[in-house]
Amino acid sequence: MANRTSPVSAAAIHAVLLGYTIIALFPIVLVLFNAFKSRKAIFSQPLMPPTADSFSLIGFDTVLTRSNFGLYFGNSLTVTLVTLFLVVFLGAMAAWALSEYSFRGSATLAVYLAIGIMIPIRLGTVSILQLVVWLGLNDTVWSLILVYTAMGLPLSIFILSEFMRQIPSELKDSARCDGVGEYRIFFRIILPLVRPALATVAVFTMVPIWNDLWFPLILAPSEGARTITLGVQQFVGQYVTDWNAVLASLTLAIIPVLVLYAFFSRQLISGLTSGAVKG
Incomplete structure (x- = not known):
């Protein structure tokens, strides 16, 4: 009979993989969030996604035009x-x-x-x-x-x-x-x-x-x-x-x-x- 992973072991493995995924993706998400924000919002709310007040494309404008x-x-x-x-x-x-x-x-x-x-x-x-x-x-x-x-x-x-x-x-x-x-x-x-x-x-x-x-x-x-x-x-x-x-x-x-x-x-x-x- 094939060995089956217990539910507790499966949950632990998925928890570890999920934690690793979050750690790996966090810097990328942080870069994406702050790339679309104003300079003031980058320093005041670095972990928050861009909002209607903080949204800005000035960085892309600088990169593409200057x-x-x-x-x-x-x-x-x-x-x-x-x-x-x-x-x-x-x-x-x-x-x-x-x-x-x-x-x-x-x-x-x-x-x-x-x-x-x-x-x-x-x-x-x-x-x-x-x-x-x-x-x-x-x-x-x-x-x-x-x-x-x-x-x-x-x-x-x-x-x-x-x-x-x-x-x-x-x-x-x-x-x-x-x-x-x-x-x-x-x-x-x-x-x-x-x-x-x-x-x-x-x-x-x-x-x-x-x-x-x-x-x-x-x-x-x-x-x-x-x-x-x-x-x-x-x-x-x-x-x-x-x-x-x-x-x-x-x-x-x-x-x-x-x-x-x-x-x-x-x-x-x-x-x-x-x-x-x-x-």
Whole structure:
């Protein structure tokens, strides 16, 4: 007989999950509330939703009319989408090679990739900056794309290779017996079967890139290459901070993350829970 969770245990689990959800969503709700309020209401009633008296769009007006927010948003979108494509595509190809074929140095390469996951890439910031300057890519979005691709590939290869190892070998051998080439097996059979893993990699790759401030500040600080997180900093001063504009910028910056999560949520949950339940 299958074990069933008691009502008390189920209630406790749901209470813990509900508490965690509230804690996780509270900062986002707070930003959304205050983005649509006047400066006075932000400080006098920070935890209250906007009312008819406190409602104001001055922050959005400042962001959209007095800054290059469209440029910053476009730079962030370009960096994120191009990096996502490179990380997912190159990671999938490398994972397929490591999981399917045996060759000299494969174990060493796997260890090397594991080291790339464990060691923070920011430790090599000085060397990365020197390399970017040597390549002539400083103050360009391509410097960010290359760095973020290198940062995301180790985890991408690790996750995808584990998923690909779970694909039955009989399926691949049957395709080979029918004369299907390796490229067609990869694109027509393997990639559709690992869609949950691809979605997981996409979300885990996008969020750190979209929210990163470190590398845009060091590698691409010029006006033409600024990302959205760096562009928001112009509203933060040493003595005066335009909180309306800061909160409005953050609200607009949240939208792509929510859209991506909504688009990949089903596949993401499937990827995270794959293998947790066995028949």
